[in-house]
Amino acid sequence: MRWMWIDTIVTYEPDRRLVAIKNVSLAEEHLHDHFPAKGALPAQPVMPACLMVEGMAQTAGILTGSLRRFKEKVVLAKIQKAEIHADVVPGQCIRYDARIERIDPMGAGTSGTIERFDHRTGQWEKIGETEIMFSHVDQNMSGLAFPEHNFVFSDSFRNVLRASGLGHLMD
Amino acid sequence: MHTNGDTMSISRADIEAKVTEVLESALGADADDIVPTATLTEDLGAESIDFLDIQFQLEKKFSTPEKPFKIEQGELFPENMMSNPEYVKDGKFTDAGMAVLKERMPHVDLAVFAADRNVKGLAKIFTVKSLCDFIELKLKK
Numbered sequence: 001m002r003w004m005w006i007d008t009i010v011t012y013e014p015d016r017r018l019v020a021i022k023n024v025s026l027a028e029e030h031l032h033d034h035f036p037a038k039g040a041l042p043a044q045p046v047m048p049a050c051l052m053v054e055g056m057a058q059t060a061g062i063l064t065g066s067l068r069r070f071k072e073k074v075v076l077a078k079i080q081k082a083e084i085h086a087d088v089v090p091g092q093c094i095r096y097d098a099r100i101e102r103i104d105p106m107g108a109g110t111s112g113t114i115e116r117f118d119h120r121t122g123q124w125e126k127i128g129e130t131e132i133m134f135s136h137v138d139q140n141m142s143g144l145a146f147p148e149h150n151f152v153f154s155d156s157f158r159n160v161l162r163a164s165g166l167g168h169l170m171d
Numbered sequence: 172m173h174t175n176g177d178t179m180s181i182s183r184a185d186i187e188a189k190v191t192e193v194l195e196s197a198l199g200a201d202a203d204d205i206v207p208t209a210t211l212t213e214d215l216g217a218e219s220i221d222f223l224d225i226q227f228q229l230e231k232k233f234s235t236p237e238k239p240f241k242i243e244q245g246e247l248f249p250e251n252m253m254s255n256p257e258y259v260k261d262g263k264f265t266d267a268g269m270a271v272l273k274e275r276m277p278h279v280d281l282a283v284f285a286a287d288r289n290v291k292g293l294a295k296i297f298t299v300k301s302l303c304d305f306i307e308l309k310l311k312k
Contacts, residue, residue, distance in 0.1 A: 106244065
């Protein structure tokens with residue numbers, strides 16, 4: 001399993017905003033455990049909210065990384081707010097809309113909205129909000145040393161960027 | 172409150188109220204625990220990333236459309252000093268390091284820290300009062 005919780009990037013506004021899409025599919029193993037049939041209750045596959053937070057963290061993390069051309073190691077440092085008030089089920093899409101609020105040599109603050117798309121209605125609906133902070137780990141105040149290579153933006157991330165037509169950001 | 176968009180007119184009480192709001196939000200601290208002598212780390216539970224969160228939230232709280240409130244790197248909390256052997260040797264601040272701290276951080280009380288100088292104790296010098304002093308000094312500039 002690849003730890004990628006976005007499928008493609010659909011909007012990129014340099015230094016400001018990045019929007020990613022995640023298609024939720026019954027082929028995803030975890031949906032069969034979240035939640036399986038129990039007694040008389042039928043199975044109820046629902047996208048775990050924590051993985052939606054991860055999807056937003058990946059979206060906002062790529063946006064933060066793009067500000068310094070992916071030279072900094074950007075790690076999730078703090079989730080100040082994560083509110084999701086509706087379920088997403090297989091067949092629906094999730095849209096993660098991330099914006100930069102503040103950038104500093106030490107890290108960045110982002111805000112985001114989470115929306116879901118239902119093919120039956122053809123409508124996008126806002127279902128959540130996040131505020132996530134990222135740290136540039138090499139600039140951390142504790143002075144800890146990290147490996148030189150950028151272990152954050154792996155090949156999986158690079159592939160998504162390339163497939164979304166944003167490969168030039170890594171040059 | 173008499174802010175009216177003009178940060179120059181903010182009273183000490185208003186500064187303290189806004190700093191309390193920031194610390195409640197950033198640290199999940201109880202308002203009753205946010206007293207002037209409370210240290211950010213030991214008393215209010217701040218970790219290293221919280222310092223950046225506090226910095227960003229203070230900027231937002233004290234900015235006005237006419238006058239942005241921007242805190243530069245290393246202005247509020249000391250940075251890039253620990254790894255400098257001129258400033259820190261054998262885990263303790265040197266005379267040069269103390270001089271730089273004093274110059275860069277007029278908002279903190281270094282009296283107690285000066286006796287020990289151990290880097291591990293540095294975080295303790297940041298109290299609620301030091302944050303309020305920082306804001307007050309910066310708004311006067």
